Amino acid sequence: MQPITKVSITDKVVEAIKEYIITGNYSSGDKLPSENGLSQQLQVGRSTIREALRILQAMGYVDIQHGRGAFVAQPHDITASIAKNWFSVNNYKIADIMEVRLAVEQMMAKLCATNMTDNELASLMEIHENFVEAIHTGQINQIIMYDEYFHAGIAKGSHNPLFMTINAQISDALRSYRAHSYSIPENRVHAVKPHQDIIQALIKHDPMEASKAMEAHILVALEDMSMLAQE
Secondary structure (H helix, E strand, O other), X not given: OOOOOOOOHHHHHHHHHHHHHHOOXXXXXXXOOOHHHHHHHHXXXXXHHHHHHHHHHHOOOEEEEOOOEEEEOXXXXXXXXXXXXXXXXXXXXXXXXXXXXXXXXXXXXXXXXXXXXXXXXXHHHHHHHHHHHHHHHOOHXXXXXXXXXXXXXXXXXXXXXXXXXXXXXXXXXXXXXXXXXXXXXXXHHXXXXXXXXXXXXXXOOXXXXXXXXXXXXXXXXXXXHHHHHHO
16 A cells, blocks of 8 residues: 555545455455554554544445454445445434434534634535535545534534534444445435535524524435335
8 A cells, every 4th residue: 555645634545445455455354454554554643544444334345343453344335225225224223313413413503603613614614515526526435524524513613522522422323324325326415405504504603593404404314314214
């Protein structure tokens, strides 16, 4: 593998490891180098390696076994049929997480509308632009990352450390959900306007509008999930 030198570090690491798996340098069942080993090979921090491996696990390329390390899964892209089957099996478990998300993220958005700084808002808008660009180019790993970054930005803008911690836990729990949901092209598009509505409410510093926009966003996601589970 070649050292990673560009700015979008996590995305580059995801692509580097994914390419190494696809081209046959690793076979299904092979153990990947340790986080420290990958960190040295790619010349990035261990936290970046850890985040990239979690995304690759959500995409079905890596199986992370706690205490043993990361192993190569059977390489495959998540097709529409695979995504629909995944939702039919995992619908109830994800629905429980989404119920918590519905309550927590509405409050996060409400606080964010009041507490977010101009710099934080500008950063959130840039994340959304990158999210939209990733949708246009069909880069699933980038879509997953920027969607996570968007909601993490709102948690940060709430200026409540507990919400930041809870949001990180929710993101970990929903990473496979995001990978499978965004493998359906129309689901990607369904997230764009809700994100824009949330941003507009934050620009106006309107707590109630921000809360309602977040509620609408998550309800759309629940509707998409329900439809996939029924097909």
